[in-house]
Amino acid sequence: MIQVKNLHKGFNGQEVLKGIDYQFERGKTNLIIGQSGSGKSVFLKCMLGLFKPDQGAIEYDGKPYSNFSDEEQRELRTEIGMLFQGGALFDSMTVEENVMFPLRMFTNQKRGEMRDRVHEVLKRVNLEGNDTKMPSEISGGMQKRVAIARAIVNKPKYLFCDEPNSGLDPQTATIIDNLIQQLTHENEITTVVITHDMNSVLEIGERIAFLKDGLLAWKGTKEDIFHTQDKTVTDFVYSSNLFKKVREAQLKGH
């Protein structure tokens, strides 16, 4: 579980996050949605420790991150898996080397053991037989799946995903969404997904936080989002025609 308390962060005198309180639950896909510039990425980077908050606290399983010693911070980071928007695969390494990377860095496993684990996760993301390929030789969707495999290979407690569907076709995007949700449930991971893809909200939005102008404007589940009358949320959500039609169908009871 990750608890965020009164989080403030600004740059050059301009406040981007203006006091966010929120709780990300374990074993659930927690979505952060909002328009571009609403502070989603800054929020994520504060949680990952890449930005230091100006005020407030982020607690991992009840312990404030700011109180962690350097050693504890390093330890925590080995428990974090991150899926970057572009995949962020190391382009000088093969698929297998990319996935094996966290194991090589943080475990003392023998090469054979590491390989077994890598093949296990590659199988889990349906990428068997691609071990020796370079990232440039596989499609965008496959790169995302390799990035997921790398993020989960060390059995993380927390999984962060920054717009996992950007640049993917709807079918691949659904596969990625479902994979993230299944892994979250199977491994009881606290998953945080940043997205503005409304299909993802429909697919995996177990808990949703809506950010607007650096503030938490709304929170709820994918079921709640259909019935909310909050105008800030409806203006954002129903800018998608597809979502508008889904809602109409739901209200009609289809």
Added chain:
Amino acid sequence: MTYLYSIGEYFIMLKGVFGRMTKGSVLRNLIFKEINELIMGSMGIVSFLSFFIGAVVAIQTALNLNNPLIPKSLVAFAARQSIILEFAPTFISIIMAGKVGSFITSSIGSMRVTEQIDALEVMGINSKNYLIFPKIMAMLTYPFVIAISMFLGIAGAYTAAVFGGFVTSDQFLTGLQDDFIGFHLVYAFIKTILFAFILATVPSYHGYFMKGGALEVGEASTTSFVWTSVVLIITNYVITQLLLS
């Protein structure tokens, strides 16, 4: 103020490079990989340039020695001095700033643009140590490149001077040994080690702290070449003043 900020940022980066170390077995592989890319990959161009520049130095010296009172062996003496003192350590380092420096800046810069450096940091890896330290270690073998450059430069000078009919082989070998001062070699290799450190760290700084996209990676490579050359030339002047004057 911007320059002061950058200089401060550069030294803070160096502190980070020698901070928390990456796992030994991983680091060892990275160092060998960098030696292959930075050092072995440059041997071709360094050898080619050294041989022919040495030849040109010998021809030009020979053509400018018209006075019969000046011994012909001076051709070899002049070639040796210019190759050992300046051409091999300094000129080759400027070439390396273009070849190796641009490569370092663009490879680290691309990693910055594609969030690979963020990925390392999120995993709890000291990205400065992981990316820059192996390059510094690999560049410690740079004096071997310069030694080969010196040898090939003199070989080029010999080939051009002797086979071009300017001097005899004996005259050349006599000149090569005339008034040889061993400290000149020490001076050249002290310079080389400092240049190696500059060649590894200044381009790394420009790549590591770059902002933007693909276009900016190109700009960073150009800026990196300019600043690496400037730092090399200033360091060359300071070291020469300290050690030879």
